[in-house]
Amino acid sequence: MNKMQRILPLVTSVVALLGMTSLSVSAQDVVETMSKTGVLHVAVQTQGPPISFVDKNGQRTGLAVEIVKGLAEASGLTLDLLDYDWKGLIPAVLSKKADFIAADMTPTQKRALKLNFTIPIFYSEVLSISMNNKGFKSWRDLNKQGVSIGVVQASSYVDMVKNFMPNATLKEFAGGGPSVAQAVASGRVDAAVMDRGGAMQYVKVYPGMQILDDVIRKEPLAFALRPDETHLLQYLNNYIRFIQTDGELDRLLAYWWNSTAWEKDHK
Amino acid sequence: MLAMYQNVFPFLLQGLWQTFVISMLAIFFGSLVGAFVGLGRARGNRWTVRGFGAYVHMLRGTPFLVQIYIVYFVLPTTNLAVFQLTSFQAAVIALSLYTSTYVAEIVSAAIEAVPRGQNEAAQAHGFNGFQTLWYVVLPQSFKMMMPPMGGVYVLVIKNTAVLSVIGVTELVREANVSIQRFPSFILSVFLLVALMYFCYCYPVLRLTRWAEKKWGGLHLNV
Incomplete structure (x- = not known):
């Protein structure tokens, strides 16, 4: 395991490096691509209820997943959820497999060196x-x-x-x-x-x-994306501010986070 | 407890199926490529021996986890269409390459192990290079490949457990996901997972044992 831990950062930086060099060749706004293809690719982690998990019916759900579902619906996009292990999340977004990460990732200062974070969704x-x-x-x-x-x-x-x-x-x-x-x-x-x-x-x-x-x-929780995606960052922040003001986020938090109401529907 | 098993079991079976499909494909393609590489290593010219040698050592000398990272995350950044692989494709390709290196070493070692006298005798009878290989060397070396091959195949099956980092929902991943809903049953669920792996791996080992008995195993009939 020690060996792997030493190698993983290396691989991640190679991914990041290659990702950046290829970007200079074809700089394309990911939001534009999304609206063209009609698909939103989101990396999630199955870290467990109530944030993100697979329920008794085999459906992927949880607070983070439901927020993203709402975002896709509001934008008229099809949602493509990609499930990764914790170790695969950051490489997935840096290598452009996913547009952003919707997991319970804390925007720490160290992570912010490599990634962009949205405004905090909740604490x-x-x-x-x-x-x-x-x-x-x-x-x-x-x-x-x-x-x-x-x-x-x-x-x-x-x-x-x-x-x-x-x-x-x-x-x-x-x-x-x-x-x-x-x-x-x-x-x-x-x-x-x-x-x-x-x-x-x-x-x-x-x-x-x-x-x-x-x-x-x-701890604040936020979504993470590639550092250069400014349009995507605005697009996500826009949605977060929107649900913070129209009561949707409060409704989701009441159901998933501040009570165990979700248990009888999903556990 | 029973309710937990009833709930979890279908998910685990789904994971086992995914593990089965990926490992079988990897064993099939890995054996094909490995046989070719092994043959090139044992019987090729200077360049194939060196080229295939580099291939084998490079893959055997790096951790499998790093290899799947490269196939799935690094190659697509070249923006070449051929490298835009799904998780499943990347898993099968990476695991096949990994399998092929182990198979290649077994194949080339088994060919080398056939006594030189067998070659000379065949040539004395007027066999050409291909005929010597096909009628004399390969039938004998095939028997020696059997026992170690079973070990490699079981290794490949168990290595599928790492594939969740690139988003493949195999058996261990399904178990981890199910445990989220039943956190206190972590031991029972993993016990079931171990049993499932055993039910899959044991017949593979028996099968190679059976093949070894049927076709003679390590003992050369010289």
Whole structure:
């Protein structure tokens, strides 16, 4: 895995480099291409409910997916959802397989060096979970020598643990939220850091698991696109502002994020 | 628990089917290309030996994950129409190339392993190069290719698990997606996935074992 981690950035930069050189040859506005072909290619990740997942009927849905569906409908375009692993998302958009990424990607400063981000769509709260018998009350209790904290590999929570809980030991897990929750339940780590959506899921299904007090931080979530696509950025921002003002986003958030109303329809 | 299995099983079967189709295509095309490359390595002229040698070493010396990244993400940036591949096409091509290098090494090693005396005897009987290869060397080396080939095929099947990075929904991907809805059943779901892989791989190994017995395996009838 170490070898791969060393090679992946290299491959990503080769992709980026080739992507840029080819652009200079055929600079074409992607929004123009979209309106010509009538298709919107969007890279998504199946990171889990309520953001993006496959429901009991085999339909791809979730908050991010429903926002994109609304965008396609409002623009009169056909939606082509491309499902990638987390590691495939950024290469997919840089190599032009997809027009933009609709995942729960935090617009960190490091990512913004390589990508363009839309205005934040909504803010997710980052929390910590642990088992009851560990005796933690708040995430502040985790910042101690000998406490291990699990997070999803290469997620923005890695830096968060390093910054906010420097004394604890960080453990990264591939395979998304479910493997991190499993690690907490089986005692492989003392606690985990994740967003509220995931945490609410896991405390429900694992007896004895709890959400610790206090929000660690609020994180903006935005869609990501290639750095040079200014028209696309305006096009996406325009839609986000639109649904923020006409109440559509509030309706979606109420259904997917601030309640578990979606569960009976999709779980 | 039962409800979870009922819900998850059809999705996993779909994933297994995708794994099956991609790996079978890769095994088929990989074996064809590999046999050709292996033959060129063992019996070709200086240039084919070097050229195919470079091909084999380049692919065997790089991780498969990097190869699929290059086929799917890097090649399309050349803007050539032929490289605008879908996930499925890219998966089959990358896995076939990967398979071909392993098959090529087995084929060329098996041809080299036939004792020199067999060649000389055939030539003494007036066989030309092609006849020597076709009637004398290949029938013997074919028996030696069988056992290692089974190992390579199983390796190829299991390597399909990496394909989700380019958007192929194979068995492991389907499992990860299903687990999102049943996070506490992660172990049960992966146990089922392991069973499914076993049900697919074990017959492949048995089949090569059977072929080995039927056609003689490693023992040369000299």
